[in-house]
Amino acid sequence: MSTDTLEQENVQVKESEGLLSKRRKRIVSDPLNDDNPITVQVLGICSALAVTTQMKPTFVMSLSVIFVMVFSSLTISALRKLIPSRVRIIVQLAVIATLVALVDQVLKAYLYDVSKLLSVFVGLIITNCIVMGRLEAFAMGNKPYDSVLDALGSALGYSWIILAVAFFRELLGSAAIFGFKVFEAIGIDQFPTNGLMVTPVGAFFVLGLIIWVQRTKTGYVEH
Amino acid sequence: MQQSNGYIIIFSAILTVVLGGALAIASVSLKPAQKKQVELDTKRQILSAVMDLDENANVIDVYDNRIKSVVVNYDGMIVEKDEEGNELVAENIDIGKQYKRDSLERYYPVFKFMAENGQDVESYILPVYGKGLWDDIFGYLAVDGSFKEVVGVTFDHKAETPGLGARITDAEVQERFQGKKLFDEVGKLVSVQMVKGESGNPSIYDEYHVDGLSGATKTAQGVNDMLKNYAGFYQNYFNRINNGEESTTSQVIR
Numbered sequence: 001m002s003t004d005t006l007e008q009e010n011v012q013v014k015e016s017e018g019l020l021s022k023r024r025k026r027i028v029s030d031p032l033n034d035d036n037p038i039t040v041q042v043l044g045i046c047s048a049l050a051v052t053t054q055m056k057p058t059f060v061m062s063l064s065v066i067f068v069m070v071f072s073s074l075t076i077s078a079l080r081k082l083i084p085s086r087v088r089i090i091v092q093l094a095v096i097a098t099l100v101a102l103v104d105q106v107l108k109a110y111l112y113d114v115s116k117l118l119s120v121f122v123g124l125i126i127t128n129c130i131v132m133g134r135l136e137a138f139a140m141g142n143k144p145y146d147s148v149l150d151a152l153g154s155a156l157g158y159s160w161i162i163l164a165v166a167f168f169r170e171l172l173g174s175a176a177i178f179g180f181k182v183f184e185a186i187g188i189d190q191f192p193t194n195g196l197m198v199t200p201v202g203a204f205f206v207l208g209l210i211i212w213v214q215r216t217k218t219g220y221v222e223h
Numbered sequence: 224m225q226q227s228n229g230y231i232i233i234f235s236a237i238l239t240v241v242l243g244g245a246l247a248i249a250s251v252s253l254k255p256a257q258k259k260q261v262e263l264d265t266k267r268q269i270l271s272a273v274m275d276l277d278e279n280a281n282v283i284d285v286y287d288n289r290i291k292s293v294v295v296n297y298d299g300m301i302v303e304k305d306e307e308g309n310e311l312v313a314e315n316i317d318i319g320k321q322y323k324r325d326s327l328e329r330y331y332p333v334f335k336f337m338a339e340n341g342q343d344v345e346s347y348i349l350p351v352y353g354k355g356l357w358d359d360i361f362g363y364l365a366v367d368g369s370f371k372e373v374v375g376v377t378f379d380h381k382a383e384t385p386g387l388g389a390r391i392t393d394a395e396v397q398e399r400f401q402g403k404k405l406f407d408e409v410g411k412l413v414s415v416q417m418v419k420g421e422s423g424n425p426s427i428y429d430e431y432h433v434d435g436l437s438g439a440t441k442t443a444q445g446v447n448d449m450l451k452n453y454a455g456f457y458q459n460y461f462n463r464i465n466n467g468e469e470s471t472t473s474q475v476i477r
Contacts (some may be wrong), residue, residue: 050385084231091238098242105249109256112264120382200388 027149031157034218038161039211043129048162049203050121055178057117058166060107060157064122066152068099069131073151077139092135093126100125105217165206173197225267265314266290272348272365272375273336290348291335297327299459305330318361322352326456336365346374349457353449356441358382360391364450364460366405370461376400379444387444399425399433405454412458414451417443 017023037043051061072095074084083091104122107115115122125131134154139147170176175183175191183191196202216218270276276285296302305311305427309368313332321329329393334348352361362378375398378391390396403415413431421437428434436443 053385082234084226086226086232087231091235094238094242098246101246102249105253105257109253109260112257112260115262141459 009053021069024146027146027151028156031150031153033157033214034159034220036157036161036214037130037154038158038207039132039214040220041130042132044158045207047121047124048158048165049200051118052162052166052169052203052206053173053198054117054170054176055085055163055166057114058162059178060111060114061118061121062155064100064103064107064126064162065128065131065158066155067103068096068125069134069151069155070148071099072096072131073133073139073147077142077144077147078137083140088140089132089136090117091138092132097126130158135219145154150220161207161210164210166205168206169197169202173202225449248469251269264313268377268379269334269348269363272363272377277420288341289337291337293333293335294456295331295460297329297331297334297456297459299461299463303332305449318352320358322359325453330459331456332459334363339447344368347461349453351449351453353445353452353463354389355380355383355391355445356439357384360442360449362391362446362449364453369465371404371406372404373400376450383442384439388436388439389444390436390439392444396436402430403433404430405450412451412454414447414454416447419443 031037035041038048039047049059052058067195072092075095076092079091102121102124103125104115107118107122121213134151138150142150172194173196175181175193183189192201196205263282267276267282269290270282270286276282293301294303294311294313294316302311313334316330316332318332321331332350335344336346336348337343338345344364347370348363348365350361351364352359354360358381360378360380360383362376364376365374366372367374377397380389383389383391401414404474405412405414407413416432418428418432418435419440421435423434425434471477
C-alpha cells in the first residue's frame with residue numbers, strides 16, 4: 001500500500017509540473033550564461049570563427065543550428081528507449097546529418113546568396129560538438145519536451161554569442177550592420193575599417209574579450 | 224533484446240529507409256527552386272561584370288533585354304550545333320566541364336552586352352575558369368568592343384581561404400581591374416597581372432598591373448593565369464570581328 005501511494009505522489013508531482021516550471025526555465029536559461037556552450041564549455045568554436053564576418057549569414061547559421069538541435073533532440077529523445085546503445089552514436093549522427101542536409105537544401109533553394117557565403121559551414125553543423133554533446137548528455141536520458149528545451153537553451157546560448165561576435169566584426173571590419181552602412185548614415189564617410197576583423201583572427205579577439213567579461217562577472221574559474 | 228544483432232540490424236535498416244526517404248523527398252521537391260536560383264545567380268554574375276545591380280533589380284528582365292549570346296570555338300567561328308547535332312545555348316554551357324577538355328576543342332560562350340538601342344554591342348562578357356590555391360576559380364571578364372580594355376570582372380571560387388584568397392569576390396578587389404589593358408600597342412597579349420603584395424595604393428601601377436592580395440599570392444597567381452589564358456582563347460574570335468569577318472558555321476571545325 002505504502003509504495004502505491006508513493007508512486008501516486010510521484011505521478012502527481014510530474015503532472016503538476018508546469019510547462020515552464022522553475023526547473024525547466026533553468027534548463028533553457030543556464031546555457032545562455034552560466035553554462036554557455038561556446039564561452040564556458042568552449043565547444044563549437046570553429047563555426048563561431050568562420051561564419052561571423054557578417055550579421056546576415058551568422059543569423060541564418062543561428063537559425064540553422066537552432067532547427068537542427070531542436071529537431072535532433074526531439075527525435076533522439078522520442079526514440080531513446082528504442083535506440084540500441086551499441087549503435088547510438090551512429091544513430092545520433094545519422095539524424096543530425098539528415099537534418100543538416102535538409103537545411104542545406106532549403107537554403108540553396110530559397111536563400112542562395114547566403115548559402116554561398118556559408119558554403120561548407122552549414123554542412124559542418126554535423127560535426128558541431130554542441131549538437132551531439134547535448135544529444136548524448138541529455139536527450140538520451142530525458143523526455144522529449146525537456147530535451148527540446150535543453151536543445152533550445154544550448155542553441156540560443158550558441159546563437160547570441162556568435163551574433164555578438166558578428167556584430168563587432170561587421171561593425172569594425174566592414175563598417176556595417178546587416179549590410180547597412182552605419183557610419184555613412186551618421187555622417188562619418190571615411191571610417192577606417194579594420195581588416196583584421198574580417199579574418200578569423202578578429203573573431204578570436206572578440207570571442208576572447210566576451211569570455212573575459214563574462215567570467216569576470218560570473219566568477220567562473222576553470223579547474 | 225535491444226542488444227541482439229538482429230534488433231540492431233533491423234533498427235538500422237528502418238532508420239536508413241526513413242531518413243533516406245525524407246532526404247529524397249526534400250531533394251526532389253526543392254530541385255526546381257534550386258535550379259531557378261542557380262540560373263538567376265549566373266545571370267546576375269554575367270550582368271554584374273558590366274553594371275551595378277542593386278539587390279532588388281529584376282535580373283531576368285535586364286538580362287533578356289540587354290544580353291545576346293553566341294558560342295564560338297577556338298578558331299573564333301560561331302558554332303550553333305555540337306558534335307551530336309544538339310543546339311548549343313551559351314547559357315547552358317558548363318564552363319567547368321569545358322575546362323576539362325583540350326583548349327582547342329572547347330566551346331566558348333560569348334555574352335554580348337547590347338547598348339540601349341539594341342543594335343550595337345557595348346561590351347563583351349567572357350566566362351573565365353582556372354585554378355586557385357585550393358580548388359577551381361571562375362568568373363566573367365567584360366571587355367570593350369575592341370577587346371583591348373577591361374570593362375569589369377566578377378570572380379567566384381569554390382574553396383579559397385575566407386578573408387584571404389576568398390577576397391577575389393569582394394567588389395573592392397574586382398574594381399581594381401576596371402580600365403586595365405589586355406594587349407600592348409602592337410597587339411601582343413600582355414593581360415592584367417595582380418602583383419605580389421598589397422600596397423593599397425592603386426595609382427602606382429601601370430595599365431597592365433593591379434594591386435595584389437596580401438596573404439593570398441597563390442590565388443592571385445591563379446587569377447593572373449586564368450585571365451591570360453582566356454584572353455588568349457578568345458583572341459581568334461576578336462581578330463575575326465576586328466577584321467570584319469564574323470562568320471557562322473553550324474558544323475564543328477576541326
